[in-house]
Amino acid sequence: MDTGVINHAVQLLLGEPLPPIQSDPPAPDRREPAEGDVVHRSPTDNRRYIWRRPVLAAEPRDEIAVSGEDMARVERQLEHYR
């Protein structure tokens, strides 16, 4: 349970002039690949497909596994996402 959400709601009810809470983490800013990330180039242009370590090493490991073949399949289809 995220008690921060509850604390925020209580403060609002008490009249604190707080901004609305954000439920989703903000989308990450553009950043260069880091250690553990996997980067593939589009065969047609400068596009890069960046698979971040939190995706490739996501836990629990017995439930999540993204294979190289799966990455290639996703990227082939994303070539049409323009």
Place this chain on the structure above:
Amino acid sequence: MLTALVPTRNRPNECARQLRFLHGNKFAYRIIVLDASEPENSAAVRRACSGIAEFRHFGPEYRMADKLAAAAADVATPYVVLIPDDDIVLPQAIAEAIAFLESHPDFVVAHGYFVAFHAHDDDIDMHRMIGFTPSIVDEQALYRLYNLFRRYQSFYWGVFRTGIFRAAVTAACVMQVVAFRELTVMSTAILQGKVARLRSVYALRGPVKSHAAIHQSHPLFFFLRDAQKFFDNYVLFRDGIAAFIRRGGIATPPGVPLEQRRFSIWSTPHFWDAKWIPA
């Protein structure tokens, strides 16, 4: 074999890109765009559909569930999939889900991993795994329901058997808020069969914000905003699911009233802290 339903509202560029994506991947199934845009945007959506998808316009009085129920009545294929206008459901993964359902008659829905992504200029950044909980395969319907809520992750965008989807969205129309409409679709579907999470990437979720306000789509935020209204809606939902179980003759363990049993499911902390994908 499959019909794809694409609801959209005032996002003509995203809808057009979605249709180009499906077309480029030689998506060979019927696509119906369910548009609720204002006139100028609606005209753009209609143009984007040309040669790719059927276009249907709905007035602002239609909610998402109403549109889906209306469209589902016209689906003649054995399978149906809901494709959002702003995210990506991979056509090859849809084909794999259909193949799985064809060979597993006790499953009613199949999907796979959901990955959060963001497009930055020339980069497609896959940065977070957001949908991964395993298949729910219990033989008993209420165990499936329990395991859905224990680690709640929506399968709204999975490939459904059409009859299951039709019954689910029709039941959802009775609910008054987005969160309980989604929960009704999920609950009524899983009560009727197993749900498969195939171990490959199925969909990519982008950063476009949902049309629904957070207090409409997330039960904790709804509860904090108006507890009485939340519980009123919960009771409506609970009684609807109990009636669905009784009407469908779905087997349940003896000795405990259905309403009481369902409430115990809702008390699990995982449910309240779940990551929601609003419909």
